[in-house]
Amino acid sequence: MRIAKLTIVFFAFFLIILFSCKKKNPSGEGMASITALDCGSVSFSGTAVANSLFSATATIPYAGGNGLPYSGGADSIQSTGVTGLKAILQMGTLANGNGNITFLVVGTPASNGTASFPISFLGQNCSINLVVGNGGGSTIKTIYDSIYGAYSITYDANYVYIKTYDLPDHKSIYYPTSNPLYEFFSGTTFGGNTFVKNPNSIISQNGTFKIPLNPTAATTHQATPLGPIGIALDGVPLFNQYAAGGSPLTNEVNGFDQGWGHPQPQGMYHYHVEPLYLTTVKASKAALLGFLLDGFPVYGPEENGVVLTSNDLDIYHGHSHATNEYPNGIYHYHFTADAPYLNGSGFWGTPGTVTQ
Numbered sequence: 001m002r003i004a005k006l007t008i009v010f011f012a013f014f015l016i017i018l019f020s021c022k023k024k025n026p027s028g029e030g031m032a033s034i035t036a037l038d039c040g041s042v043s044f045s046g047t048a049v050a051n052s053l054f055s056a057t058a059t060i061p062y063a064g065g066n067g068l069p070y071s072g073g074a075d076s077i078q079s080t081g082v083t084g085l086k087a088i089l090q091m092g093t094l095a096n097g098n099g100n101i102t103f104l105v106v107g108t109p110a111s112n113g114t115a116s117f118p119i120s121f122l123g124q125n126c127s128i129n130l131v132v133g134n135g136g137g138s139t140i141k142t143i144y145d146s147i148y149g150a151y152s153i154t155y156d157a158n159y160v161y162i163k164t165y166d167l168p169d170h171k172s173i174y175y176p177t178s179n180p181l182y183e184f185f186s187g188t189t190f191g192g193n194t195f196v197k198n199p200n201s202i203i204s205q206n207g208t209f210k211i212p213l214n215p216t217a218a219t220t221h222q223a224t225p226l227g228p229i230g231i232a233l234d235g236v237p238l239f240n241q242y243a244a245g246g247s248p249l250t251n252e253v254n255g256f257d258q259g260w261g262h263p264q265p266q267g268m269y270h271y272h273v274e275p276l277y278l279t280t281v282k283a284s285k286a287a288l289l290g291f292l293l294d295g296f297p298v299y300g301p302e303e304n305g306v307v308l309t310s311n312d313l314d315i316y317h318g319h320s321h322a323t324n325e326y327p328n329g330i331y332h333y334h335f336t337a338d339a340p341y342l343n344g345s346g347f348w349g350t351p352g353t354v355t356q
Ligand SMILES: [Zn+2]
Pocket: 239, 252, 262, 264, 270, 272
């Protein structure tokens, strides 16, 4: 009887210890906890490319944090789908309420596609997905090499630098008559307008376009400036839909030559609309025609045999899907015959710079 009583006391004591261990971590503090983890809103600090070493931070928002510290992940989480990557939880302290946890994601993705990581954090489970691009930086460089009109194309880790004299390789009435590419032009130009020559002539420029190699969508979309906003494959700058002073192009359109471009007062030749020589001779109406300064590509006015209008595009005059050059999909602009022709309300991404 006495032994049984003692056993019960011991057992109760054991239960109390067990209970207190469950409620408290070894430091004696309460347990970190959250109420929700939002894997769908994950962001990665870098762009992954197949067969290239990748190291970036994945940031995942949570809700209902209780302000307590948590330790980092001793075990890394291996990627599925695209293999070769692992995610490691970084230690931190929860906010009271909403906050973010971070994972270090490292490794060499075995292929392009989607790498998934099953995340488990303080009892909340979800999966984060990382898009792995195709072919590596060499593919991106090959795409930029299609700017045949540039006299120099060089790269650093984050930017491509494109230098051009801005001398179109097609005939123009705006070349001095002594130039072999001078050709008289009259009659109908872009939009069915009757051509009226402006007083300017093509003069060699020396512009450097610095364009981000891994374009990403901007949170705030900057308006495109007057002057160069991008570059066409023939090395000719692309301008937006406005004339000097921000007025519509109405009168300028009459001055577009046989290539549908024209020079401004300093002799800088440029396109506001479809570069006709590129879409009819050098490439096609559906082809890649150039890039805007944010690094997103510009395509012609046709897609899958359909002539696009501005109604098919968003307010930045683009949309996202796979293209020949970007088989995994990319945001891109299209030229259209209707205003704003190339760019509507600003850059989709963050623009680089142009220096003359
Ligand atoms: Zn112009």
